[in-house]
Amino acid sequence: MKKIIKFELAAIALVVMFSCKEAKKEATDAASEVEAVTEEVIEEVMAERITFMMEPKSDSYVKGEVTFTDDDGTVTMSAMLTGLTPGEHAIHIHQTADCSSDDGKSTGGHWNPTNEPHGKWEAAEGYHKGDIGNFTADAKGNATVPFSTDQWCIGCDDENKNIVGKAVIVHQGVDDFTSQPSGAAGARVSCTGIIQ
Numbered sequence: 627m628k629k630i631i632k633f634e635l636a637a638i639a640l641v642v643m644f645s646c647k648e649a650k651k652e653a654t655d656a657a658s659e660v661e662a663v664t665e666e667v668i669e670e671v672m673a674e675r676i677t678f679m680m681e682p683k684s685d686s687y688v689k690g691e692v693t694f695t696d697d698d699g700t701v702t703m704s705a706m707l708t709g710l711t712p713g714e715h716a717i718h719i720h721q722t723a724d725c726s727s728d729d730g731k732s733t734g735g736h737w738n739p740t741n742e743p744h745g746k747w748e749a750a751e752g753y754h755k756g757d758i759g760n761f762t763a764d765a766k767g768n769a770t771v772p773f774s775t776d777q778w779c780i781g782c783d784d785e786n787k788n789i790v791g792k793a794v795i796v797h798q799g800v801d802d803f804t805s806q807p808s809g810a811a812g813a814r815v816s817c818t819g820i821i822q
């Protein structure tokens with residue numbers, strides 16, 4: 627909001643500066659330019675963005691930050707994690723935003739509002755809305771996980787899309803995309819609730 631006020635002040639300042647008659651047209655042009663920039667900033671602020679801290683579970687050291695941004699119907703997730711063992715791990719959205727148990731099982735199973743089998747994201751045989759998949763941690767145990775989809779939303783009325791009230795879980799193991807109901811990905815090593 628600070629930015630918007632600053633732009634409005636700039637607009638007023640510009641109008642005052644160019645108030646003599648010859649400069650009037652110039653002032654109008656400058657003012658409308660400032661107005662356009664202000665509108666752009668407002669749009670940026672309106673884009674829904676929520677960030678959560680992931681906490682270690684199952685005696686792990688895995689923590690980090692996950693951000694969800696809803697930009698015109700496309701939700702982008704960006705997770706930055708540390709404390710992993712190097713190599714591949716699974717990451718899912720589970721059904722309940724409750725990380726209270728030490729093993730992360732308080733989050734329940736995979737978020738699956740459409741009642742499909744567990745699988746690889748967008749597989750023809752079906753997949754859960756929480757089946758994000760696997761990512762790779764580097765030799766230091768760090769990872770960045772990018773993911774984007776128009777099948778999620780942040781706080782909309784469509785319960786088949788709404789990720790609010792669910793949880794993000796990182797696993798010690800790898801999702802095999804075939805074992806039911808959750809890909810046999812092993813212990814839940816990091817957790818956060820998605821709350822608005």
Ligand SMILES: [Cu+2]
Nearest residue numbers: 717718795797
């Ligand atoms: Cu999982």
Ligand SMILES: [Zn+2]
Nearest residue numbers: 736744754757
């Ligand atoms: Zn699943």
